[in-house]
Amino acid sequence: MKLVAEDLTVSRGGRLVLVGVGFAVAAGGALAVVGPNGAGKSTLLRTLAGLITPDSGSVRIEGDDDEPRERMHLLGHLDAVKAGLTVERNLRFARDALGGEGVLQAALDHVGLGALAELPGAVLSAGQRRRLALARLICAPRPVWLLDEPTAALDAAGQRLLERLVAEHRAKGGLVVAATHMELGFEDAETLDLGKSAARSRNSALMSRP
Ligand SMILES: Nc1ncnc2c1ncn2[C@@H]1O[C@H](COP(=O)(O)OP(=O)(O)OP(=O)(O)O)[C@@H](O)[C@H]1O
Numbered sequence: 203m204k205l206v207a208e209d210l211t212v213s214r215g216g217r218l219v220l221v222g223v224g225f226a227v228a229a230g231g232a233l234a235v236v237g238p239n240g241a242g243k244s245t246l247l248r249t250l251a252g253l254i255t256p257d258s259g260s261v262r263i264e265g266d267d268d269e270p271r272e273r274m275h276l277l278g279h280l281d282a283v284k285a286g287l288t289v290e291r292n293l294r295f296a297r298d299a300l301g302g303e304g305v306l307q308a309a310l311d312h313v314g315l316g317a318l319a320e321l322p323g324a325v326l327s328a329g330q331r332r333r334l335a336l337a338r339l340i341c342a343p344r345p346v347w348l349l350d351e352p353t354a355a356l357d358a359a360g361q362r363l364l365e366r367l368v369a370e371h372r373a374k375g376g377l378v379v380a381a382t383h384m385e386l387g388f389e390d391a392e393t394l395d396l397g398k399s400a401a402r403s404r405n406s407a408l409m410s411r412p
Pocket residue numbers: 214215219237238239240241242243244245246381
């Protein structure tokens with residue numbers, strides 16, 4: 203299996219954000235997407251996930267016949283916790299929506315939220331919300347993880363947990379693309395620097411959409 207992005211050009215609000223971005227990540231691989239604020243890291247992840255349609259270019263998963271977006275798991279930087287649902291219900295909702303079969307309590311225990319299962323989502327701290335998002339990755343296994351600032355709000359133990367989850371995922375043949383401002387500690391990760399790409403130099407031009 204291989205995730206391949208080819209010659210992606212993406213505009214937002216009439217402005218070119220990405221121009222001609224391409225890369226490939228094979229099973230077991232990891233790609234860190236870096237670049238300054240506004241470089242287009244989140245835009246790239248959302249385009250890979252099929253949430254933004256590129257102006258041109260393509261995203262495909264080689265060696266897999268399923269619809270690409272069915273094989274991807276996007277962990278956005280907003281953690282999408284429903285305030286009125288319990289932690290366990292939040293996870294159940296996400297798992298079922300993603301078609302997963304993971305055991306909820308086991309996943310919550312794994313990310314250190316086991317004792318909080320019956321609390322409403324509203325009371326979770328920022329780091330706990332992030333840990334709940336990590337539990338979604340466990341409960342609904344998908345081979346391609348798209349992680350937007352995955353270490354945001356995580357304490358040192360949480361960052362090690364993330365590193366372990368990613369290492370286990372890659373060892374099982376999964377792959378990871380992560381947008382980040384931090385050193386992630388993912389072994390042998392490749393880097394895509396959007397600050398250095400052609401996109402950046404052309405990014406400042408205000409484009410009028412046809
Ligand atoms: N919904 C939108 N409508 C119009 N422009 C947008 C929209 N979302 C993002 N943009 C613009 O697209 C550009 C890239 O934004 P994006 O969020 O992808 O950057 P980023 O590299 O993830 O930034 P950061 O490091 O700050 O998270 C920015 O100039 C931003 O203003």
